[in-house]
Amino acid sequence: IRFYLHDQFTGSNPTSAVVLPxxxxxxxxGQVGILDDKLTKESPINSKLVGRAKGFLVLDSLSSSSFLQSMTVELEGRKGTIVFHxxxxxxxxxxxIAIVGGTGEFRNVQGYALTSTIGSEPGGNIAVYE
Incomplete structure (x- = not known):
């Protein structure tokens, strides 16, 4: 499975927000953010929608550029979710990032995904998950 996550943090339709500065x-x-990001088949934001990623991010490190990510992915046409943490x-x-479980047809799934930030678009970033 491969998808492109579009994290829009500004503009008229933001899909992520800082909820605790x-x-x-x-x-x-200490910063906490939430997300409900669009997932697409290809990198352009207007390409085919394949699902949504919902969750939160916590900047929990004083010494590195890292955050704790907890995200549930719902894919179009599939019954169930995949949990990344x-x-x-x-x-x-x-x-x-670890895949720690799932529901429905993804029940008991575990493993990992590779992710890279591949670019930016007005008001946000694009990451690929494989």
Whole structure:
């Protein structure tokens, strides 16, 4: 399975938001964000919708550019969800995040996904998950 996640944090239709600001202005430590991001088959935001990713991000490190990611993916035409959870060192070119479970046809799934931020678009970023 491969999909492109479109994280829109500004504009008229944001899909992610900061719900708790960082504890101080020197680091982002303590910042909490939520997301309900569009997933597409190809990288352009107007390509075929294949699902949604919903969850939260917590900037939980004082010493690195990393956040705790907990995200549930719902794919169009599939019965069930896939749950991703773990540290995401977002400044690394390629990251690995754990797949810790699922529901429906994805029940008991486990493994990992590789993710990379492949670009930006007005008001957001694009990441690929494989």
């Amino acid at each position: 960082p504890l101080n202005n020197k680091t982002l430590f 773990g540290q995401n060192p977002f400044t690394e070119p390629q990251r690995e």
